[in-house]
Amino acid sequence: xxxxxxxxxxxxxxxxxxxxxxxxxxxxxxxxxxxxxxxxxxxxxxxxxxxxxxxxxxxxxxxxxxxxxxxxxxxxxxxxxxxxxxxxxxxxxxxxxxxxxxxxxxxxxxxxxxxxxxxxxxxxxxxxxxxxxxxxxxxxxxxxxxxxxxxxxxxxxxxxxxxxxxxxxxxxxxxxxxxxxxxxxxxxxxxxxxxxxxxxxxxxxxxxxxxxxxxxxxxxxxxxxxxxxxxxxxxxxxxxxxxxxxxxxxxxxxxxxxxxxxxxxxxxxxxxxxxxxxxxxxxxxxxxxxxxxxxxxxxxxxxx
Amino acid sequence: xxxxxxxxxxxxxxxxxxxxxxxxxxxxxxxxxxxxxxxxxxxxxxxxxxxxxxxxxxxxxxxxxxxxxxxxxxxxxxxxxxxxxxxxxxxxxxxxxxxxxxxxxxxxxxxxxxxxxxxxxxxxxxxxxxxxxxxxxxxxxxxxxxxxxxxxxxxxxxxxxxxxxxxxxxxxxxxxxxxxxxxxxxxxxxxxxxxxxxxxxxxxxxxxxxxxxxxxxxxxxxxxxxxxxxxxxxxxxxxxxx
Amino acid sequence: xxxxxxxxxxxxxxxxxxxxxxxxxxxxxxxxxxxxxxxxxxxxxxxxxxxxxxxxxxxxxxxxxxxxxxxxxxxxxxxxxxxxxxxxxxxxxxxxxxxxxxxxxxxxxxxxxxxxxxxxxxxxxxxxxxxxxxxxxxxxxxxxxxxxxxxxxxxxxxxxxxxxxxxxxxxxxxxxxxxxxxxxxxxxxxxxxxxxxxxxxxxxxxxxxxxxxxxxxxxxxxxxxxxxxxxxxxx
Numbered sequence: 001x002x003x004x005x006x007x008x009x010x011x012x013x014x015x016x017x018x019x020x021x022x023x024x025x026x027x028x029x030x031x032x033x034x035x036x037x038x039x040x041x042x043x044x045x046x047x048x049x050x051x052x053x054x055x056x057x058x059x060x061x062x063x064x065x066x067x068x069x070x071x072x073x074x075x076x077x078x079x080x081x082x083x084x085x086x087x088x089x090x091x092x093x094x095x096x097x098x099x100x101x102x103x104x105x106x107x108x109x110x111x112x113x114x115x116x117x118x119x120x121x122x123x124x125x126x127x128x129x130x131x132x133x134x135x136x137x138x139x140x141x142x143x144x145x146x147x148x149x150x151x152x153x154x155x156x157x158x159x160x161x162x163x164x165x166x167x168x169x170x171x172x173x174x175x176x177x178x179x180x181x182x183x184x185x186x187x188x189x190x191x192x193x194x195x196x197x198x199x200x201x202x203x204x205x206x207x208x209x210x211x212x213x214x215x216x217x218x219x220x221x222x223x224x225x226x227x228x229x230x231x232x233x234x235x236x237x238x239x240x241x242x243x244x245x246x247x248x249x250x251x252x253x254x255x256x257x258x259x260x261x262x263x264x265x266x267x268x269x270x271x272x273x274x275x276x277x278x279x280x281x282x283x284x285x286x287x288x289x290x291x292x293x294x295x296x297x298x299x300x301x302x303x304x
Numbered sequence: 305x306x307x308x309x310x311x312x313x314x315x316x317x318x319x320x321x322x323x324x325x326x327x328x329x330x331x332x333x334x335x336x337x338x339x340x341x342x343x344x345x346x347x348x349x350x351x352x353x354x355x356x357x358x359x360x361x362x363x364x365x366x367x368x369x370x371x372x373x374x375x376x377x378x379x380x381x382x383x384x385x386x387x388x389x390x391x392x393x394x395x396x397x398x399x400x401x402x403x404x405x406x407x408x409x410x411x412x413x414x415x416x417x418x419x420x421x422x423x424x425x426x427x428x429x430x431x432x433x434x435x436x437x438x439x440x441x442x443x444x445x446x447x448x449x450x451x452x453x454x455x456x457x458x459x460x461x462x463x464x465x466x467x468x469x470x471x472x473x474x475x476x477x478x479x480x481x482x483x484x485x486x487x488x489x490x491x492x493x494x495x496x497x498x499x500x501x502x503x504x505x506x507x508x509x510x511x512x513x514x515x516x517x518x519x520x521x522x523x524x525x526x527x528x529x530x531x532x533x534x535x536x537x538x539x540x541x542x543x544x545x546x
Numbered sequence: 547x548x549x550x551x552x553x554x555x556x557x558x559x560x561x562x563x564x565x566x567x568x569x570x571x572x573x574x575x576x577x578x579x580x581x582x583x584x585x586x587x588x589x590x591x592x593x594x595x596x597x598x599x600x601x602x603x604x605x606x607x608x609x610x611x612x613x614x615x616x617x618x619x620x621x622x623x624x625x626x627x628x629x630x631x632x633x634x635x636x637x638x639x640x641x642x643x644x645x646x647x648x649x650x651x652x653x654x655x656x657x658x659x660x661x662x663x664x665x666x667x668x669x670x671x672x673x674x675x676x677x678x679x680x681x682x683x684x685x686x687x688x689x690x691x692x693x694x695x696x697x698x699x700x701x702x703x704x705x706x707x708x709x710x711x712x713x714x715x716x717x718x719x720x721x722x723x724x725x726x727x728x729x730x731x732x733x734x735x736x737x738x739x740x741x742x743x744x745x746x747x748x749x750x751x752x753x754x755x756x757x758x759x760x761x762x763x764x765x766x767x768x769x770x771x772x773x774x775x776x777x778x779x780x781x
Contacts, residue, residue, distance in 0.1 A: 043738070045742075051557075053562075081648065081728045082728075084628070084648075087628055087632075173493065178493070182494075192480045193480070193489075193490070193493065194480070195478070195726060196737065196738065196741055197741065198737065198738060198740065198741010198742050198744075199380070199737070199741055201741060201744065202380045202383065202384070202740070202741060202744060202746055203380075203383075203480075205384075205744065206380075206383035206384070206389060206398075207398075208383070208398055208400075225744075227744050228744070364758070365754075365758070367715075367761075368757060368758040368761040368762065369719070369754045369757045369758060369761075370719040370720075370721075370722035370723075370733065370757060371719070372722050372723055372725070372733065373722055373733060373736070373750060373753055373754055373757065374754075376737065376740075376746070376750055377746075377747070377750040377751070377754065380740060380746040380750070381740075381746045381747040381750045381751070382747070383746075384744070384745070384746055384747050385747060467612075467613070470615075471613075471614070471615040471616065472615070473615075474615035474617045474618060475615075475617060475723075477617070478617075478726065485615065485617060485618055485621075488618075488621075489621070492625065498622070498625040498626045498629060499622075499626050499629070499630070502618060502621060502622040502625075502626065503622075505618060506610070506614040506618055506622070509613060509614050509615055509618065510609075510610065510613045510614060513613040514613070
């Protein structure tokens with residue numbers, strides 16, 4: 001326990017310092033820990049947040065601290081803008097992307113993924129006095145890979161299209177939802193793209209856009225904020241298909257050794273409740289993934 | 305190669321459809337900024353200190369801060385002010401095109417007013433005295449003597465400012481307006497062909513600017529008294545002295 | 547949360563980040579000014595003394611970079627440069643190089659635009675020197691370098707300094723556009739603060755005040771710089 005807390009302090013400084021001093025003791029006698037550089041955005045609360053003093057906190061830094069120890073890795077967490085993240089991975093500047101990266105078919109073309117360490121849904125939020133506040137299928141988890149049943153899915157998607165017809169939906173630019181919106185809604189709604197989620201939120205609050213679609217872990221804490229009392233969660237919760245099969249670490253396709261080590265650590269953290277504990281702490285909801293359900297996400301080997 | 309050309313063609317067609325938005329912003333804010341700048345110029349030569357202070361503060365505020373910040377202030381900042389958000393003005397402030405035009409009017413009027421002020425100072429004293437000697441006062445002096453000289457002197461710098469404004473209209477894309485730059489970014493988000501799209505957009509801006517430059521240069525030539533062939537006789541002053 | 551807490555130095559205060567943003571804005575502006583001056587001098591030289599094809603190139607450069615929106619130049623470099631580097635690396639079989647850092651991309655793009663304007667200023671500055679002085683220098687046996695150092699530089703510096711002051715002000719304000727690349731300079735920091743606290747009026751107001759401080763301070767500095775370079779001319 002004491003080693004853990006020392007590591008915690010070290011992790012806070014990880015942006016500036018490699019953690020050899022803090023985690024040198026954790027290496028064990030049989031094998032030297034492998035040095036791994038992990039890129040995160042540091043601007044995606046509550047997954048990863050940069051505090052004003054430059055340290056990184058959030059669900060992913062907390063989880064990584066435990067995973068790295070279990071996988072016998074000497075991890076260094078660095079802040080890196082999302083735009084350059086995949087390029088930095090391919091250029092070997094970083095070895096792992098930890099940035100709430102959804103495991104989507106499009107991304108699998110360029111990246112390998114670890115097992116999912118969390119699974120979260122996409123939700124709609126609108127203003128309380130908007131006609132959309134009475135949208136149907138509230139709380140229904142709509143798995144685009146077909147569930148609860150294909151008929152129910154078709155019916156719910158048709159209802160969604162009718163309800164949103166003519167409305168303006170705001171999203172953060174190049175989000176996971178682009179492919180979903182293009183496929184199911186783009187022909188009946190106006191999509192407005194914002195560079196940051198903050199800008200989008202301001203326009204949602206002022207009523208310039210009718211609703212937004214974003215991750216539940218981002219929107220639920222927003223709804224709890226005192227100045228966002230006019231907002232309300234509506235409609236179905238979306239998952240699967242274009243929206244991905246949970247969040248995983250992004251890796252280079254040839255780095256199978258690292259993938260195996262991380263996958264074992266993720267499996268143990270999912271099974272002993274660590275993921276549940278941390279997701280309750282940061283998301284106020286359980287985001288534990290069901291690993292058996294996603295054998296395809298077991299990365300490490302090149303995708304076809 | 306053929307596929308490449310087809311892509312550039314379809315992108316250009318998409319971008320051309322956004323040209324009216326860019327031109328609308330330019331026209332509205334260009335006209336409003338010029339009118340406002342004229343008012344500011346009048347304030348700057350007032351005898352009492354208060355109007356001059358207003359003009360100076362206006363110039364300081366809008367020339368000392370980036371236009372993009374002014375646009376964000378008007379678009380996002382004002383939207384959180386209760387009496388704008390819930391008042392009559394919301395219908396206007398809700399619209400990002402209006403917010404861009406308002407910000408550009410305020411900002412560019414400060415620059416244009418400085419151009420007018422400099423030109424006013426450069427109007428030859430002798431011309432004004434001659435006008436006075438002919439019995440002109442007030443508005444007639446302004447219309448017949450000061451304004452023609454002022455416009456001629458100010459026109460080159462004013463043309464420059466209009467070109468700057470054309471470029472500034474691209475900032476509208478940062479607050480969700482689908483002008484040329486906005487559409488370009490939208491296309492890139494779907495096609496990832498950065499270079500082609502941005503080069504097509506740049507070419508459109510260059511074309512617009514070339515057109516405007518030619519127009520303003522023609523105006524300059526027309527107003528150039530030294531080169532113009534006198535085609536009309538100088539009208540005599542026949543108005544009665546007031 | 548009240549405004550003073552948000553603007554303070556406490557754990558929820560944005561003051562440290564805003565001040566850091568100011569420094570980064572100054573750094574980006576200074577870097578782009580330097581890039582612009584070096585490239586601007588080269589362009590001015592190309593326009594004045596270069597061979598025909600170079601003169602044409604410099605002319606086209608000036609027309610394009612002064613006619614295309616700065617925002618477009620920044621976006622083009624920001625999105626286009628990485629793919630250009632990668633395809634170059636593929637063509638020549640290099641190892642994949644790292645991505646250019648946002649700071650470099652930002653100052654380069656503002657610097658490229660700045661160079662187009664500075665070239666015009668330098669060209670005008672050299673044009674303002676009487677031809678006789680060059681002839682006199684040649685008659686005294688001055689080489690090109692000596693001529694530049696003793697004749698051109700001191701006089702051009704005096705003539706162009708006020709104009710460069712203007713370019714600096716433009717650079718300072720253009721640097722705000724780099725915010726779109728995610729570099730945490732002053733504009734971006736105020737935008738992030740406005741978005742995450744949902745107090746846009748407060749933070750954009752503070753950012754405007756900070757920009758006013760930066761522009762006022764630097765125009766004062768250029769004013770005194772101008773007086774210094776004019777010190778021989780006062781008599």
